[in-house]
Amino acid sequence: MPQIKEQRILDYVLQNAVKGDPQSVVDAIDKYCSEKEWAMNVGNEKGLILDKIVSETNPSTALELGTYCGYSGVRIAQLLKPGACFLTVEKNPVHAAIAKQIFEFAGVQEKIKILEGSSEEIIPQLKSKHKVNTFDFIFIDHWSDRYTPDTKLLEECGLLKQGSVLLADNVIYPGAPDFLQYVRNCSRYECTNYPSHLEYMDKEDALEKAVFKG
Ligand SMILES: COCc1ccccc1-c1cc(O)c2[nH]cnc(=O)c2c1
Numbered sequence: 001m002p003q004i005k006e007q008r009i010l011d012y013v014l015q016n017a018v019k020g021d022p023q024s025v026v027d028a029i030d031k032y033c034s035e036k037e038w039a040m041n042v043g044n045e046k047g048l049i050l051d052k053i054v055s056e057t058n059p060s061t062a063l064e065l066g067t068y069c070g071y072s073g074v075r076i077a078q079l080l081k082p083g084a085c086f087l088t089v090e091k092n093p094v095h096a097a098i099a100k101q102i103f104e105f106a107g108v109q110e111k112i113k114i115l116e117g118s119s120e121e122i123i124p125q126l127k128s129k130h131k132v133n134t135f136d137f138i139f140i141d142h143w144s145d146r147y148t149p150d151t152k153l154l155e156e157c158g159l160l161k162q163g164s165v166l167l168a169d170n171v172i173y174p175g176a177p178d179f180l181q182y183v184r185n186c187s188r189y190e191c192t193n194y195p196s197h198l199e200y201m202d203k204e205d206a207l208e209k210a211v212f213k214g
Pocket residue numbers: 040041042066141142143144169170173174198199
C-alpha cells in the first residue's frame with residue numbers, strides 16, 4: 001500500500017484508466033476520490049464549469065496556479081487548441097512528480113509545462129525565463145491566502161491583458177474573502193460567480209470568474 005494518498009491515486013489511474021485517453025484519467029481520479037479517498041481535485045461538478053469557461057476562452061496561453069495531482073491540468077489540456085502554451089505551477093515537489101506521471105499517462109505531457117516552485121517566485125520569472133507575454137486564461141487553485149497577492153503580482157508583472165480570464169476555485173470553501181472583495185470592488189475586473197459544491201462533497205463552494213478590463 002503506497003504510503004501517500006497521491007501515490008495511491010496515481011496507482012489507481014495507472015491500473016484503471018486507458019493510456020493516452022485524458023477523459024479516462026479524469027474519470028478514474030473522480031471515481032477513486034469519491035469512492036475511496038477524498039482529495040482536493042477540482043472534481044467533475046466544478047470541472048464542467050471549468051471546461052465551459054476554458055472552451056469559451058479558447059486560450060493561446062494558459063496558466064494554472066496549483067497543479068496538485070494534475071486533474072485540472074488534464075481537463076484544461078484536452079481542451080486547448082494545437083500549439084497553445086500551458087504552464088502549471090506547483091510548490092510541492094512530490095505532487096509535481098505525481099502530476100508529471102499523470103500527464104504522461106494521459107498523453108498530454110507535450111501540452112503542459114510543470115514549473116516547480118512557489119507562485120510568488122515563479123510569476124516574476126515568467127516573461128524572462130519562460131518567454132511568456134500575457135495569459136489569456138489563468139486557473140487559480142493553489143492556496144486561498146495567495147489568491148490576492150498573486151493576482152496583484154500578475155498585474156504588476158504585465159502578465160494580464162484586456163480580456164484575460166481569471167478563474168478561482170474554492171471562493172466559498174475553504175473561502176477567499178479578500179480575493180472576492182478585491183476583484184469585485186476593483187473597476188478593472190468584471191466578475192461572475194458560479195455556485196457549485198466542494199469536490200466529492202455536499203458542502204457549498206463556488207468558482208469566481210474575473211475578466212481583466214485592462
Ligand atoms: C488541504 O485542504 C484540503 C481541503 C480540506 C477541506 C475543504 C477544502 C479543502 C481544499 C479544497 C480545494 O479544492 C483546494 N484547492 C486548492 N488548494 C487547496 O488548498 C484546497 C483545499
